[in-house]
Amino acid sequence: MIIRSLLDTDLYKFTMMQAVLHQYPAAQVQYRFKCRTPNIDLASHLPRIRAEIDALCTLYLADDELDYLRGLRFIKSDFVDFLGLFHFDRKYVRLEASAEVPGEIELVIEGPWLHTILFEVPLLAIINEVYFDALGQGDAEEGLRRLQAKLQRLRAIPDAAACAIADYGTRRRYSRSWHGRMLPLLRDGLGAQFVGTSNVYFARQYGMTPMGTMAHEWLQAFQALGPRLRDSQGAALEAWAREYRGDLGIALSDVVGIDAFLRDYDMYFCKLFDGMRHDSGDPFVWGERMLAHLAANRADPRTKSLVFSDGLDVDKVERLSAHFRGRCRLAFGIGTNLTNDLGPQALNIVIKMTRCNGQPVAKLSDSPGKSMCDDPDYVRYLRQVFGLPPEEISA
Incomplete structure (x- = not known):
């Protein structure tokens, strides 16, 4: 089972x-x-x-x-x-x-x-x-070798404590047993740099912090539930704030594209939410636009989080961390590259x-x-x- x-x-x-x-x-x-x-x-x-x-x-x-x-x-x-x-x-x-x-x-x-x-x-x-x-065709020993190499590179990132790493890999993991095996290695290998896992079962089992807020479906549904289609993003974010009253404050930005998101993500949302999550498009362009938008709306980017979660591997994490370090809070949700890298194509x-x-x-x-x-x-x-x-x- x-x-x-x-x-x-x-x-x-x-x-x-x-x-x-x-x-x-x-x-x-x-x-x-x-x-x-x-x-x-x-x-x-x-x-x-x-x-x-x-x-x-x-x-x-x-x-x-x-x-x-x-x-x-x-x-x-x-x-x-x-x-x-x-x-x-x-x-x-x-x-x-x-x-x-x-x-x-x-x-x-x-x-x-x-x-x-x-x-x-x-x-x-x-x-x-x-x-x-x-x-x-999966090779657990090869998977462990690759995982250890990734941990070594992640630890070597300058100011690693400011480069938060979370596991987002449940949906496309190689197996349940591999997921459970690699998570303690990730925690022990990264120390404070590892902030938690999206998987509730393993968060409970290993005493980790469960991570997550909203997914695309929440904002998509408001295209039918909201008062007007044009106002659906704002209605979805308002409904989220009504439910969680400032908690779980990471907004997802790519349901109808970044331009439409920025039009709807006004000063109220810039100040209300803790940050935004990237899940498609060029992450460097996205990040620059988000930081500029926050500043234009009188929200200090250094107090806000940019969460990157789109097909991340260690190379992307290294480059994004170097580019945005010190300008905002940074978090990286790595999925398939951690939980399904044992040889076969994911x-x-x-x-x-x-x-x-x-x-x-x-x-x-x-x-x-x-x-x-x-x-x-x-x-x-x-x-x-x-x-x-x-x-x-x-x-």
């Missing part, structure tokens, strides 16, 4: 789920899976993937796990009470081989947002582990929200190929509403 606890997921799924319970418990959503890595045969692994999903749907949170969640400062008691009753419902997941592309799979999650929001991370982890277990797989309350929603990424929507007409309309030239963003 790959997933053995409902805590084996990213913190931001719980933080968003709590906000959904309190503000939009009746919302209905749809998510779709996509493998961005070409020529990967996942269809042949469907029997085991289905069996693992069935097993996932038997899990409940134990009393000691609920007590752990209740002890997190930003988790409210009524949400923990709800989680005490929660389990995954298999009827919300449709999984089959693609009828159009041999080897590909069609995975659709559809149902109440409150009851489907947690599916994403464990399903991606299941697909990854089933695939790599069948491939059988998969680039995602599950993204595509509809909310029957309406299409979309992420228009600053990186070509990362956008995802099943309605081209809606993408064109979204671009028009936010003033995005069609040639600048690929859907």
Whole structure:
């Protein structure tokens, strides 16, 4: 059994789920899976993937796990009470081989947002582990050698204490056991430079800080939930602030592109939020624009955090740290490069929200190929509403 606890997921799924319970418990959503890595045969692994999903749907949170969640400062008691009753419902997941592309799979999650929001991370982890277990080419000793080399380079970064490193690798990890093995090595190897993990289960097991705030789906949903499409980003950030009252204050900036984000991220948000997270586009350009925007809105960039999390490796961390050192607070969420670097090529797989309350929603990424929507007409309309030239963003 790959997933053995409902805590084996990213913190931001719980933080968003709590906000959904309190503000939009009746919302209905749809998510779709996509493998961005070409020529990967996942269809042949469907029997085991289905069996693992069935097993996932038997899990409940134990009393000691609920007590752990209740002890997190930003988790409210009524949400923990709800989680005490929660389990995954298999009827919300449709999984089959693609009828159009041999080897590909069609995975659709559809149902109440409150009851489907947690599916994403464990399903991606299941697909990854089933695939790599069948491939059988991972070399743990090679993985350890590569990890130690990365730790040595990260420790050598000047002013390493100001270069915070977190693990964001649950969704695309090589395996659950490897994830659990490498995290203590990461903690012990980096010391104070290592600030925590997005994985709630391992954070509890190893006494680490669980890390995370919001994901793209939170802002995407407001394209259907908000008062006006044009105001959806502002409405999503307001709703987040209403839920957490200044806690968990890292805003995600690339749901409809950086230009639209900066138009909506006014002085109020610049001062209210603790920082912004980068997840697509050129990180150096993004960082410069964010720092300039903060300064223009009378928010001291040195008091704010830039969180980088887009396909990071050690080389990117080194270069970004050197470029922005001393100008702001820096944090780096490293995912696949830490948890799935044992030899075989890692998969680039995602599950993204595509509809909310029957309406299409979309992420228009600053990186070509990362956008995802099943309605081209809606993408064109979204671009028009936010003033995005069609040639600048690929859907």
